[in-house]
Amino acid sequence: MKFLRLTLFSVIFLSPLLYIGQKVFSRIESEITIKEIDSTSRITTGKMYYDKNLASMYYSIKFPNREVLIYTDSMVYRLIDDKVVENYKSTTGLKFNIFNLVLNSQMEYYGLNSSSYELVKTKNNQDQIITTWEPKFKNKKYRSGKIIMSQKNKLIFGLVSFHPDGSIISKQFFEDYTNIDGLMIPSKITQIAFINDKPEYKITTYKNIKINNFDDQKNYSSEFYFSD
Amino acid sequence: MKRIFTVVLAFAFIFKASASNVDLFSYDLSEINTELSDLEVVENIIAQNQNSTIDEINRKIINNNLLNSSFDTNYKSSLMVRNAFTSDDMDWGAFAWGFCCWPVGLFVVATNNDKEQSQKKSYWIGCGSAIALDVIALVVALVLDYNYYY
Numbered sequence: 001m002k003f004l005r006l007t008l009f010s011v012i013f014l015s016p017l018l019y020i021g022q023k024v025f026s027r028i029e030s031e032i033t034i035k036e037i038d039s040t041s042r043i044t045t046g047k048m049y050y051d052k053n054l055a056s057m058y059y060s061i062k063f064p065n066r067e068v069l070i071y072t073d074s075m076v077y078r079l080i081d082d083k084v085v086e087n088y089k090s091t092t093g094l095k096f097n098i099f100n101l102v103l104n105s106q107m108e109y110y111g112l113n114s115s116s117y118e119l120v121k122t123k124n125n126q127d128q129i130i131t132t133w134e135p136k137f138k139n140k141k142y143r144s145g146k147i148i149m150s151q152k153n154k155l156i157f158g159l160v161s162f163h164p165d166g167s168i169i170s171k172q173f174f175e176d177y178t179n180i181d182g183l184m185i186p187s188k189i190t191q192i193a194f195i196n197d198k199p200e201y202k203i204t205t206y207k208n209i210k211i212n213n214f215d216d217q218k219n220y221s222s223e224f225y226f227s228d
Numbered sequence: 229m230k231r232i233f234t235v236v237l238a239f240a241f242i243f244k245a246s247a248s249n250v251d252l253f254s255y256d257l258s259e260i261n262t263e264l265s266d267l268e269v270v271e272n273i274i275a276q277n278q279n280s281t282i283d284e285i286n287r288k289i290i291n292n293n294l295l296n297s298s299f300d301t302n303y304k305s306s307l308m309v310r311n312a313f314t315s316d317d318m319d320w321g322a323f324a325w326g327f328c329c330w331p332v333g334l335f336v337v338a339t340n341n342d343k344e345q346s347q348k349k350s351y352w353i354g355c356g357s358a359i360a361l362d363v364i365a366l367v368v369a370l371v372l373d374y375n376y377y378y
């Protein structure tokens with residue numbers, strides 16, 4: 001009987017203590033700069049706000065144009081002066097967005113372990129752990145190739161996507177990790193896409209990353225305004 | 229001798245395989261150094277002129293003599309760039325509005341803010357197809373008429 005009481009006491013009063021100290025991350029914001037180099041050079045600067053509970057990512061772009069871009073799971077909207085001037089179906093959604101992965105603690109495998117890909121090979125290579133992922137299902141219309149991922153110190157370092165014919169589509173490198181409230185976030189992502197055999201470079205940098213900023217409500221609400 | 233050769237060959241193969249995987253995760257930005265340094269100059273100009281208008285920033289970028297190459301300020305944000313319209317993007321409902329009844333479709337699709345860009349494009353493709361077919365039919369009718377009377 002004593003044992004039963006003790007068990008009941010533990011379950012009722014002590015189990016909530018397990019959740020104390022376990023932080024819930026739902027919001028992230030950052031200054032963002034994207035430098036692109038292919039046949040021309042382009043730069044995009046602005047600020048990004050993402051609340052995973054609202055499932056919307058807002059970009060307040062300052063350059064090359066003052067505009068707001070809103071990414072949802074299914075759509076992309078472009079707003080100028082609070083009016084939608086362009087919209088189209090999102091092909092990628094937010095699932096594999098880096099900040100969605102960070103907030104959902106899925107950065108270790110880039111969300112591949114809960115996707116339509118399966119781990120087929122793991123290999124230790126010098127300071128890197130290299131894993132190979134292949135699509136679980138073969139779709140005749142939308143064929144996907146394998147993905148090879150490299151991790152350094154349990155953090156994703158590189159991601160190489162292949163075409164089904166074996167050629168490389170793109171390489172992504174995640175570097176300059178910063179620890180923000182216990183979350184390891186890469187502040188520089190270099191992407192090299194191989195389109196028409198000529199590499200296209202895209203270097204994205206994140207600055208002043210803030211987690212769970214609940215003071216600045218307007219930037220996370222559905223009524224979005226330009227932020228200063 | 230044959231065994232030794234096989235072992236050496238196997239080692240060479242393993243070494244090559246591991247080397248190629250490490251090579252896979254390396255990159256070299258040296259060939260875009262000039263463009264990168266130019267973009268860094270542009271980034272600094274933007275950062276130093278936070279309160280300026282886009283036109284003022286563009287003027288400062290163009291007039292800046294520190295750039296090694298010309299910089300075109302007239303482009304769309306990369307976050308909004310999307311792939312070209314393909315047959316997979318075709319909305320056949322919107323196409324039918326353009327093809328069969330374009331005046332109604334103009335209000336239902338073309339000027340409707342709730343419709344996506346791909347639906348609007350499909351509507352205009354529908355309109356274009358209808359006009360092209362009309363022109364062909366008209367030409368055929370004229371030729372037949374001409375042959376009938378002369």
